[in-house]
Amino acid sequence: MNRAEKAALQLQAVAVLRMLKETRTYEELSDVTGLPAGDLNRYVNGHVLPGTDRASEVVEAVGREALADELLARVEFDDEGYVDNSGVVFDQPFLDLVAPVAAETFEFESPDVVLTAATDGITLGAAMASFFDARLAYAKKSKETAVEEFIESRQRLASGIELTYYLPASAIDAGDTVLVVDDLIRSGETQELLLDIALQADADVTGVFTLIAVGDEGMDRARAITDAPVGALTTFE
Ligand SMILES: O=P(O)(O)OC[C@H]1O[C@H](OP(=O)(O)OP(=O)(O)O)[C@H](O)[C@@H]1O
Numbered sequence: 001m002n003r004a005e006k007a008a009l010q011l012q013a014v015a016v017l018r019m020l021k022e023t024r025t026y027e028e029l030s031d032v033t034g035l036p037a038g039d040l041n042r043y044v045n046g047h048v049l050p051g052t053d054r055a056s057e058v059v060e061a062v063g064r065e066a067l068a069d070e071l072l073a074r075v076e077f078d079d080e081g082y083v084d085n086s087g088v089v090f091d092q093p094f095l096d097l098v099a100p101v102a103a104e105t106f107e108f109e110s111p112d113v114v115l116t117a118a119t120d121g122i123t124l125g126a127a128m129a130s131f132f133d134a135r136l137a138y139a140k141k142s143k144e145t146a147v148e149e150f151i152e153s154r155q156r157l158a159s160g161i162e163l164t165y166y167l168p169a170s171a172i173d174a175g176d177t178v179l180v181v182d183d184l185i186r187s188g189e190t191q192e193l194l195l196d197i198a199l200q201a202d203a204d205v206t207g208v209f210t211l212i213a214v215g216d217e218g219m220d221r222a223r224a225i226t227d228a229p230v231g232a233l234t235t236f237e
């Protein structure tokens with residue numbers, strides 16, 4: 001490992017510890033990591049960097065299960081089973097940690113473009129795009145001003161309301177590989193629209209990823225449209 005790689009690993013470990021610290025005391029963080037609370041305090045506050053051995057242990061321990069547990073600790077359900085996930089989608093450093101784990105777990109190929117839906121998919125999309133060094137494109141429920149050409153996809157929802165997503169036509173080129181992501185998939189209606197936009201763009205979908213699947217309906221709907229891997233960090237019933 002050269003100096004720059006060591007520094008990157010050390011900073012990644014600090015990012016992991018800061019993420020874990022948000023929902024824990026230093027004593028609890030010490031129980032989770034096996035490291036002394038005093039050292040953890042110095043790492044989290046940026047006064048000292050962990051050595052490379054400690055850093056790699058911390059980073060390697062943060063797999064899918066650890067992130068799924070963390071996600072569960074950060075979301076709230078209301079009485080009707082709707083999810084308040086602002087504790088996750090407002091937390092860009094947390095999402096930055098999700099991207100490498102998702103890529104490894106579901107073996108997504110590195111895409112040219114990460115495609116998502118405004119609004120809540122955008123921060124996850126940005127994290128995934130940054131990890132893959134890909135472009136980010138987000139479809140919106142309204143037309144962006146001054147853009148002349150759009151790909152649009154419309155569908156009538158179970159409620160009877162019509163939903164249309166618009167993507168500036170220049171955002172995806174024919175032949176681009178596209179990873180579709182969203183914070184949450186429930187009915188799969190949004191995924192169907194995003195996958196239709198990718199199809200209209202003559203792009204090649206290489207995967208679908210969501211932080212949260214609520215039930216299986218939406219995931220199955222996405223799987224019926226694409227043969228690419230479709231994965232969720234965690235599934236709620
Ligand atoms: O699988 P589905 O039933 O389509 O639900 C999932 C979609 O619902 C939410 O977005 P919402 O439409 O609430 O828009 P927002 O991101 O602007 O809040 C969420 O961010 C997904 O895009």
Ligand SMILES: Nc1ncnc2[nH]cnc12
Nearest residue numbers: 081082083084184186214
């Ligand atoms: N926040 C949310 N929770 C559960 N299902 C949803 N479908 C769309 N948004 C949702």
